[in-house]
Amino acid sequence: MSRENxxxxxxxxxxxxxxxNSRLSLHAEKISHLDIDVLRKQCIDLYDEVNKLALQGKxxxxxxxxxxxxxxxxxxxxxxxxxxxxxxxxxxxxxxxPEPIVVAVEPxxxxxxxxxxxxxxxxxxxxxxSLFEKFSSxxxxxxxxxxxxxxxxxxxxxxxxxxxxxxxxxxxxxDNADEREAAFKIYHEYKIKLExxxxxxxxxxxxxxxxxxxx
Numbered sequence: 001m002s003r004e005n006x007x008x009x010x011x012x013x014x015x016x017x018x019x020x021n022s023r024l025s026l027h028a029e030k031i032s033h034l035d036i037d038v039l040r041k042q043c044i045d046l047y048d049e050v051n052k053l054a055l056q057g058k059x060x061x062x063x064x065x066x067x068x069x070x071x072x073x074x075x076x077x078x079x080x081x082x083x084x085x086x087x088x089x090x091x092x093x094x095x096x097x098p099e100p101i102v103v104a105v106e107p108x109x110x111x112x113x114x115x116x117x118x119x120x121x122x123x124x125x126x127x128x129x130s131l132f133e134k135f136s137s138x139x140x141x142x143x144x145x146x147x148x149x150x151x152x153x154x155x156x157x158x159x160x161x162x163x164x165x166x167x168x169x170x171x172x173x174x175d176n177a178d179e180r181e182a183a184f185k186i187y188h189e190y191k192i193k194l195e196x197x198x199x200x201x202x203x204x205x206x207x208x209x210x211x212x213x214x215x
Contacts, residue, residue: 006053013046019200139214144171146208155205158198159190180213 020039024031140146147155156167170190177183187209196202 003053003056006049006056010046010049010053013042013049017042017046138211140208140211143174143208143212144168146211151204155201158201159194159196174209174212177213180209183209183213 017039020035020042024035024039144152152167156162156164160167160170170186173186174183177186184206187205190196191202
């Protein structure tokens with residue numbers, strides 16, 4: 001991996017860490033084991049990328065040292081047939097490159113890993129509650145009004161290719177749904193139709209739907 005790609009990867013990880021940390025700081029009283037595991041994994045990935053950057057620097061230094069230690073050729077004087085013995089270069093000690101440190105992360109035991117009796121498949125409503133219990137349970141009156149300007153443009157750009165009209169129509173449909181199930185049905189129709197693939201933004205949107213119809 002080139003040094004430029006490593007820097008790009010580090011920027012991406014720092015962005016993810018910032019977003020995840022902001023979510024945790026807003027609702028610290030409801031931090032789950034999954035949140036901690038995700039944050040820990042992102043920190044480990046960032047540490048690995050920094051190690052790669054450090055290794056590239058050491059490899060470059062080692063190569064420069066070897067190139068500078070080329071044998072020096074001594075020309076024989078014209079006045080005598082005697083040929084001077086070439087000066088042999090001293091062996092260059094190349095600094096040993098340390099191997100990257102890999103930190104093993106043991107999964108935090110959760111209720112899901114404990115043996116239990118077979119449980120029937122949860123309903124859609126229960127599944128949504130399990131998915132968003134790490135987010136704030138504070139209800140909101142309107143989904144679009146609960147978004148910041150930056151977040152609104154992020155949703156509009158990622159899900160609607162910047163089309164404000166379609167974005168406004170979608171948000172209006174969510175706000176005017178009769179109940180939570182109807183709002184999620186609208187969400188799924190748009191998700192399949194427009195092929196949304198941004199998992200983080202999809203989770204945020206579903207959390208907003210849950211908060212809108214939590215009462």
